[in-house]
Amino acid sequence: MFILSLTYLKGNDEADKHMEPHMAWVKEGYAKGWFLASGRKVPRTGGVIFAHGDKSELEAYVAADPFTIHGVAAYDVQEITLTTIVDGLERLKAE
Known part of the structure; x- marks a missing residue:
């Protein structure tokens, strides 16, 4: 499993300008x-x-995010190994 943590490099006004294509990118990831x-x-x-x-x-895929392309945000991609999970979320542990 991975945590993709993005940090804005520009203000929220600039992020808002690219939010619609970013959200389309997010939906495609789902x-x-x-x-x-x-x-x-x-x-x-x-x-x-x-x-x-x-x-x-x-x-x-992160490199293709409109936020990345337009310099709005930078990503940290962190891999984690889950060892304990609440019932019902077993899918998080399976790869």
């Missing part, structure tokens, strides 16, 4: 079956995506 959950950081300084799949494919 359609591919890679993304499991996502949302904004609080305070709004970026976002987080929980994902699974091949690391090199995810990194290539």
